[in-house]
Amino acid sequence: MNEQQPLRGQVIEEETLITLDELCRNCTVRAEEVITLVREGILDPADDALDWERVGRWQFHISSVRRVRTVVRLQRDLGVNLSGAALALELLERIEELQRRL
């Protein structure tokens, strides 16, 4: 394969919103898993009011991808439950925030 020519990608802006479907595909998880994360307050869709009848219309902030992937990995790899993974996620985000300020 000739890959001399550099690949040009598309920059995903931080404000980008994605659908539940896109989020699932991006994280390789099932919709039910994402819905559980929302129910547990680990993930907030960007919608002002959540319509539980039409979850397919929910929109997520692009940063949700990273959060979902982290929670899934922590659960799978460390044997922690959902609340434990969520707690670790929030602490990790706090550490990152503090490190940025250093």
Added chain:
Amino acid sequence: MEYKDYYKIMGVKRDATQDEIKRAYRKLARKFHPDVSKEANAETKFKELGEAYEVLKDPEKRTAYDQLGSQWKSGQDFRPPPGWDAGFEFRDFANEGMGAGGFSDFFETLFGGAAGRRGTGRPHARRDFRIRGEDHHARVIIDLGDSYKGASRSITLQVPQMDEHGRVGTRARTLNVRIPKGIRQGQQIRLAGQGGAGAGGGEAGDLYLEVEFDPRGHYRVEGADVFLDLPVAPWEAALGATVKVPTPSGAVDLKVPPNSQAGKKLRLKGRGIPAPQPGDLYVVLQIALPPADTDGRRRAYERMKEDFEFNPRAGLEV
């Protein structure tokens, strides 16, 4: 093929109990988990660990592995003796504990035939059923200067791959990627069709590259704004001076106003990360003290002491 010493990787003795192995795994997994760890090579270590645990946690695999004998050393060239695995069956392949990327050749040779291990175990048998490939994610570390100018970077990914016998291994895949000007920390670049292959004629998934600036540089970044700690001499800060300042787009002259204190922020407007509304570059002054290492220099400090009668702790009421 290189021999892997799974006991050494997990830091347990060869006669460790299953409980001890589990404890060792959990401890090391927390230490080296790529999401949590700040250790260098966390990802590689975590992968090795997952592989070691995959074998040692399963009494059957462990017994088979032990049969190879304890005379082997990690990294030693290894060929499995013929018929070494007679009497063992490794059917129930656990699909847990591993992220993207497969096991080592060593593992695959011993316990291989792991077709469908990576979550694709559900048969997608129907021919007319098109499945889009998985999206893949990777991190790419670039210099801040790459974002100022734009650059081409070649990045190497470890891609899981199945061979014609259904064995899963990894291969290195090098991509030459255009880093667009103005990219910021944490932003993603989507490369359409560069992710996992589709099945049944389905299109390939996308590859997402998350951009991270090399933390070893002089600069700190917050959104589009860039920060630089700039050491100045006490007399430069006190009397004012024009000093050379490096920026990712080249050195500039900066005027330090008289009586500047340490921590003072000087803004170079528009010299942050380029964008329609570019970020700013903040220069944070740090006063560097010249050492009092000769008689003459000590005298200079003595003179200052006499001339200034300065109490730097006045604000602390002492």
